[in-house]
Amino acid sequence: MLRCRAVSAVDFDHLSPEVALDLHPTLARMRAECPVAHSERHGGFWFVSRYDDVLRVAQDWETFSSEHGITVPGGPTPVPAIPEQLDPPLHREFKRLINAHFTPAKVLEHEDETRVLVNHLIDGFAERGSCDFMGEFAQPLPGRVFFEMFLHAPSDELAEINRLATLASTPTTKEAREARGQMLRWIGEFAERRRHEPPRGDVVDAVLAAEIEGRPITDVEVVGVLQLLLFGGLDTTAGALGMMLLRFCREPELAELLRSRPELVPAAVEELLRLDGPFTFIRRTAMRDTEIGGCPIRAGDAVLISWASANRDEDEFDHPDRFDLDRPSNRHIAFGAGPHRCAGSNLARMNLRISVHELLQRLDDIRLADGADPEPFHPGYSRAPTEVPLVFTPRARTA
Numbered sequence: 001m002l003r004c005r006a007v008s009a010v011d012f013d014h015l016s017p018e019v020a021l022d023l024h025p026t027l028a029r030m031r032a033e034c035p036v037a038h039s040e041r042h043g044g045f046w047f048v049s050r051y052d053d054v055l056r057v058a059q060d061w062e063t064f065s066s067e068h069g070i071t072v073p074g075g076p077t078p079v080p081a082i083p084e085q086l087d088p089p090l091h092r093e094f095k096r097l098i099n100a101h102f103t104p105a106k107v108l109e110h111e112d113e114t115r116v117l118v119n120h121l122i123d124g125f126a127e128r129g130s131c132d133f134m135g136e137f138a139q140p141l142p143g144r145v146f147f148e149m150f151l152h153a154p155s156d157e158l159a160e161i162n163r164l165a166t167l168a169s170t171p172t173t174k175e176a177r178e179a180r181g182q183m184l185r186w187i188g189e190f191a192e193r194r195r196h197e198p199p200r201g202d203v204v205d206a207v208l209a210a211e212i213e214g215r216p217i218t219d220v221e222v223v224g225v226l227q228l229l230l231f232g233g234l235d236t237t238a239g240a241l242g243m244m245l246l247r248f249c250r251e252p253e254l255a256e257l258l259r260s261r262p263e264l265v266p267a268a269v270e271e272l273l274r275l276d277g278p279f280t281f282i283r284r285t286a287m288r289d290t291e292i293g294g295c296p297i298r299a300g301d302a303v304l305i306s307w308a309s310a311n312r313d314e315d316e317f318d319h320p321d322r323f324d325l326d327r328p329s330n331r332h333i334a335f336g337a338g339p340h341r342c343a344g345s346n347l348a349r350m351n352l353r354i355s356v357h358e359l360l361q362r363l364d365d366i367r368l369a370d371g372a373d374p375e376p377f378h379p380g381y382s383r384a385p386t387e388v389p390l391v392f393t394p395r396a397r398t399a
Contacts, residue, residue: 014041015042024308027309031313036050044302045304046292047306058336067086067091078180078184081228090213102343118355121136134384142234150203150347191222195208207225259361271325272323275321278334278382278383280308283303284305316331364393365392369390
């Protein structure tokens with residue numbers, strides 16, 4: 001099997017709208033024909049699509065750095081996303097700081113109020129029999145949970161931050177760069193406001209008071225940490241919710257199974273994350289000469305790995321395009337792998353689990369509205385439908 005090939009002839013561009021619309025068939029062809037490939041797009045990069053190779057790159061931070069030269073097309077980000085754009089050992093100090101506020105136990109403290117919020121959002125459209133799912137549920141929910149329960153930020157500012165986060169997730173456009181700049185300004189202003197407010201014992205207080213390597217955290221580092229929390233918690237969770245509802249529309253028997261057997265929802269969320277996870281690609285930089293799958297990688301080369309491709313690798317998962325709750329092993333890496341694995345995975349899982357359960361208990365016969373485009377995805381490093389217009393039959397709410 002051919003593992004190493006230059007693919008500039010097929011002009012592979014992971015940020016193109018065409019790839020966004022045809023993502024999984026494209027990635028399947030890459031795994032089959034050139035699982036380690038080179039493209040001349042965006043200054044040139046190696047593309048790695050097989051599960052074992054992706055896992056190796058993600059775990060070997062000494063060879064494949066997150067800190068050196070990791071930029072998106074269009075130029076470097078004004079403020080690094082911390083700790084994503086750092087390597088150990090400095091990365092570990094920031095990661096411990098964040099992890100302490102997103103443990104399973106900490107997240108569980110907010111389960112009841114999250115369920116109340118989920119049902120409040122559903123109340124806004126349930127009796128109508130239709131909704132703009134992304135605008136009325138998927139985008140507001142993770143932002144409100146994060147803003148109100150973890151950041152303690154003003155709720156009346158959430159709609160604008162959600163809008164900016166969605167725009168900024170498409171890194172190649174002028175609008176995205178402007179949106180990121182506006183978000184960074186808001187974060188700086190929010191952090192300054194919080195410095196003059198009584199402590200709340202939350203992650204913001206912890207970040208503001210942190211000591212890093214024996215010295216106070218800098219203002220730029222504060223903004224960098226809060227930036228990553230916002231980007232990691234808003235657009236990606238919204239995208240996962242949108243993908244799950246699209247699948248329920250296409251596979252109504254799955255929705256009915258989970259409606260009748262709600263105890264299966266946690267396992268179903270994991271399988272849905274494997275199939276349609278919101279993180280698609282991430283970029284690393286080779287720090288020394290090495291090889292992947294027999295391909296010579298030189299120091300300084302950009303290496304792009306695909307979580308989405310790895311999670312449908314035929315060598316790791318039997319019938320990888322099929323939803324299967326009976327898999328003997330589901331080692332998906334929808335939240336990444338290695339030291340940079342998503343710190344907010346416990347919060348995301350809670351949001352998804354509660355949302356799927358409550359939506360299916362309250363909405364029946366869920367389907368796309370007539371004439372709706374079922375897969376209008378935006379291109380980028382994360383995957384989210386831009387809209388999911390739904391129609392459904394309301395179910396009587398149980399106590």
